Amino acid sequence: MDGAGPVAAPALIGPNAILQLLPVIERAGGRALRARLLAAAGIAEVPSGAEMIDEAPAARLHQALRREVPDLAPALAAEAGRRTGDYILANRIPPGARAVLRLLPARFGAPILARAVARHAWTFAGSGGFRLVSTTPPVFEIADNPVVRGEVSDTPLCHWHAAVFARLFAALVHRDATCRETACCARGDPACRFEVSWRA
Numbered sequence: 001m002d003g004a005g006p007v008a009a010p011a012l013i014g015p016n017a018i019l020q021l022l023p024v025i026e027r028a029g030g031r032a033l034r035a036r037l038l039a040a041a042g043i044a045e046v047p048s049g050a051e052m053i054d055e056a057p058a059a060r061l062h063q064a065l066r067r068e069v070p071d072l073a074p075a076l077a078a079e080a081g082r083r084t085g086d087y088i089l090a091n092r093i094p095p096g097a098r099a100v101l102r103l104l105p106a107r108f109g110a111p112i113l114a115r116a117v118a119r120h121a122w123t124f125a126g127s128g129g130f131r132l133v134s135t136t137p138p139v140f141e142i143a144d145n146p147v148v149r150g151e152v153s154d155t156p157l158c159h160w161h162a163a164v165f166a167r168l169f170a171a172l173v174h175r176d177a178t179c180r181e182t183a184c185c186a187r188g189d190p191a192c193r194f195e196v197s198w199r200a
Contacts, residue, residue, distance in 0.1 A: 010054040011127035011146065015047040016087055017058035017160070021080040022046065025065065028076055033069070040064035055126035059146045066157060074159045081163025084124075088164070089171055092120075101172040106198065109173045111135035114196075117168070124164060131191070138169065141183075141191040148186040156184035158192050165194050174198040 026034040038046075041060035047053045066073040089098065093116075101109045114135040121130035121140075129143035148157045156162075162179045169177035177198040183189035 010056060012052035012122070013055040013058050013126040013146070014084075014123035015049045015051070015053045016084040017055075017124070017147070018043070018047055018053065018061055019049050020083040020087065021061060021065070021077070021160070024076050024079045024083070028072055029069065037061060037064045037068060040068060052123070055146045059126075059149060062147050062160065063151060066151070077159040078163040081160040082167045084160070085164045085167025085171070088168065093172075098172060106174040106177075107136060110138055110169070110196070113169060113172055114138040114140075117165070124161060129191070133193070138165075138196040140165065140194045142194075143185070143191040145185045145192045148184065148192065151186040152188075153184065153186040155187070156181035156192070157186045158184060158194070161192065162194055165196055169196050169198075 022034060022038075025037055038044075038061070041057055041064045043057045043061060062077065065076060069076070101113060104112070114132060117138075117140065118130065118132040121142075125142045126146040128145045128147075129141075131141045131143070133139040133141055142158075142161070145158065145161075147160065151157060158181050162181045166177060166179035169179065175198075177196055179194050179196045181192060182195050183191060183193035185192050
């Protein structure tokens with residue numbers, strides 16, 4: 001025996017962190033850009049979508065996007081976030097629950113959806129420390145967010161996360177709901193902070 005301890009299992013994240021970004025990249029820059037970013041992220045095989053995936057290549061793909069096409073990255077990540085939200089709405093929230101949330105006044109629906117997001121945070125936060133700060137209005141934090149881990153920026157970078165939250169709350173709580181990232185680990189803040197709001 002060499003005395004080495006057990007190898008830690010990789011931290012997992014939902015496959016949509018990759019799967020919803022790739023068609024957006026290809027539409028913007030063709031197959032060449034898609035191939036270039038996959039290679040930069042070290043992704044040899046695209047996940048099937050049937051199971052959770054290692055967060056590391058997903059994070060590397062998002063980081064490669066920001067590094068290789070910085071001017072396009074915010075819009076492409078946001079579009080991928082909206083697509084991820086659409087996937088969750090279609091496949092992860094039962095029709096009955098969607099119907100009930102849409103019927104409730106926003107002040108009642110928002111806390112229910114915020115708590116549901118918190119219960120499933122591992123699908124988009126990976127090894128990051130997720131915290132539900134407030135349900136009314138909904139405020140979420142992800143400390144040590146793996147999608148921006150090690151990056152440095154003057155502005156918040158988590159357009160994908162913000163778009164996921166915005167899409168869910170706009171579809172189920174209030175059609176004017178938006179989500180703004182007000183703090184980001186890449187900016188040196190303790191956590192990435194997402195604040196959902198809408199016009200009364």
